[in-house]
Ligand SMILES: Nc1ncnc2c1ncn2[C@@H]1O[C@H](COP(=O)(O)OP(=O)(O)OP(=O)(O)O)[C@@H](O)[C@H]1O
């Protein structure tokens with residue numbers, strides 16, 4: 001059996017109180033192995049985004065355990081979590097992905113620059129390599145606002161990979177893209193997963209996208225159902 | 227943090243029009259601050275130089291004591307009428323030894339011995355009541371700068387010479403070189419030639435004052451020895467109280483500071499300074515409100531970006547720094563801009579030497595440019611703290627999910 005990267009057990013997440021109380025996650029359990037590329041499926045409102053934000057340490061579960069890389073993340077401080085996700089977790093969101101006043105390259109190297117306090121030549125070199133790999137060699141210094149939707153998502157993938165994280169969480173990364181662009185983004189994700197062994201968890205409503213992942217995780221009723 | 231600085235700068239340059247308006251608003255506040263400093267400072271100095279400038283800063287004057295009444299063993303009802311007698315001046319008799327000591331005190335620029343008394347000027351049928359001041363010829367301009375107020379003749383005093391004000395000359399139809407009789411209230415009179423006419427600009431001295439030499443005054447007031455008072459000029463007006471106390475301590479002579487008779491003037495100057503301080507505070511408050519509200523709006527507009535930065539592992543302190551630096555940079559730019567414009571505008575006002583009545587007595591040297599810039603940077607930075615903290619508390623999940 002391969003090495004466990006993420007392990008969550010008996011995960012509960014409740015929003016609101018009293019009548020407005022919604023129990024989104026109800027004792028969910030999930031393990032992700034290192035190097036896995038999984039699709040997260042489930043009807044709208046089933047809690048896919050909620051699970052991803054908890055796994056990404058952007059939100060604490062109401063109760064339950066959350067371990068990653070031997071760290072008890074359910075009990076870590078905000079400061080430690082910020083540090084942890086900078087080093088070990090990459091994100092690709094559906095909307096609002098890039099900083100609008102910065103170029104493609106500046107966006108890609110942000111996770112490293114914010115850690116090192118400045119934009120080093122080494123970071124720029126890696127950022128450039130990643131953009132070339134994403135097929136954006138001619139868009140390196142483009143303002144992020146003048147990129148197409150597909151190009152933006154590829155820049156976001158490059159940025160998610162910048163600090164060589166163990167886990168990349170993508171919440172409907174292709175939800176806004178046409179078939180061709182979606183395939184291009186998925187090709188690149190597959191390539192990185194194969195070449196560098198980065199673990200991906202991708203939520204999607206698209207069966208075709210899900211089919212490109214080796215594992216499909218189905219969420220329903222606040223639990224993993226398959 | 228260099229990187230946070232880069233992001234702050236980018237945010238400011240990304241919305242140029244908004245940043246310019248903000249900097250301009252701050253600059254207006256700074257301009258008001260500097261203008262008020264220069265105006266209040268200049269006004270205070272102007273008023274002081276126009277009033278206390280021509281005053282004796284410390285005066286040594288014997289207290290006029292009324293003689294005891296010789297009315298022992300009076301029986302029945304005694305009705306007593308005491309006539310006011312301005313000729314009975316108190317005298318200082320033992321000052322000669324102290325003069326060199328006083329002259330050598332720190333901050334003393336001039337010491338003038340004077341004999342003063344009343345008298346009547348008479349020329350033909352014209353008469354006028356005057357106060358006569360006898361001064362040493364070398365000290366004519368020591369206390370009041372008579373030389374600068376001279377309109378005709380010269381300020382040189384000597385035997386048989388008298389200096390009078392312009393109004394008095396007009397009232398009596400006196401012209402330069404004409405002679406006039408001065409009847410002192412001692413009953414002694416002397417014929418004098420008008421050798422100088424001055425115009426100070428205020429009614430009293432121009433209409434009722436006359437200057438003669440100390441020697442002439444000795445004759446007129448029958449004072450072969452002693453003097454009426456000593457007037458002392460200082461480099462620093464505000465050192466007068468302390469200097470007066472020192473002179474009293476050293477010489478035992480009764481010395482009074484000009485401030486004892488100028489409480490109202492000092493109160494007025496104080497009130498004026500307070501008003502200036504209030505206006506300057508308002509200018510700073512405006513800067514704080516302007517910067518705080520603009521940055522608060524900006525943090526709101528940039529919530530998704532802040533969420534992304536936090537998701538990428540930017541600490542809260544980084545976000546705080548990005549917004550606080552924006553405030554500091556706006557403060558610095560507005561401060562420099564406002565101070566530059568302020569200086570340029572103040573240059574257009576006449577300098578204190580070339581000052582004409584009716585203008586604002588602005589003193590460009592009292593613009594407090596450094597203080598204005600410093601206070602602006604500090605205020606704008608403080609103003610940015612509230613928005614910066616709000617920005618650092620943005621929840622990445624809701625911000626990105628919007
Ligand atoms: N901050 C919140 N406060 C209250 N309820 C919330 C909050 N966030 C999510 N929910 C609720 O939790 C449930 C799950 O939401 P979530 O976004 O995780 O679903 P999802 O599976 O990602 O759906 P979709 O496929 O539409 O993106 C929804 O019913 C939603 O209304």
Ligand SMILES: [Mg+2]
Nearest residue numbers: 048049050171
């Ligand atoms: Mg979702």
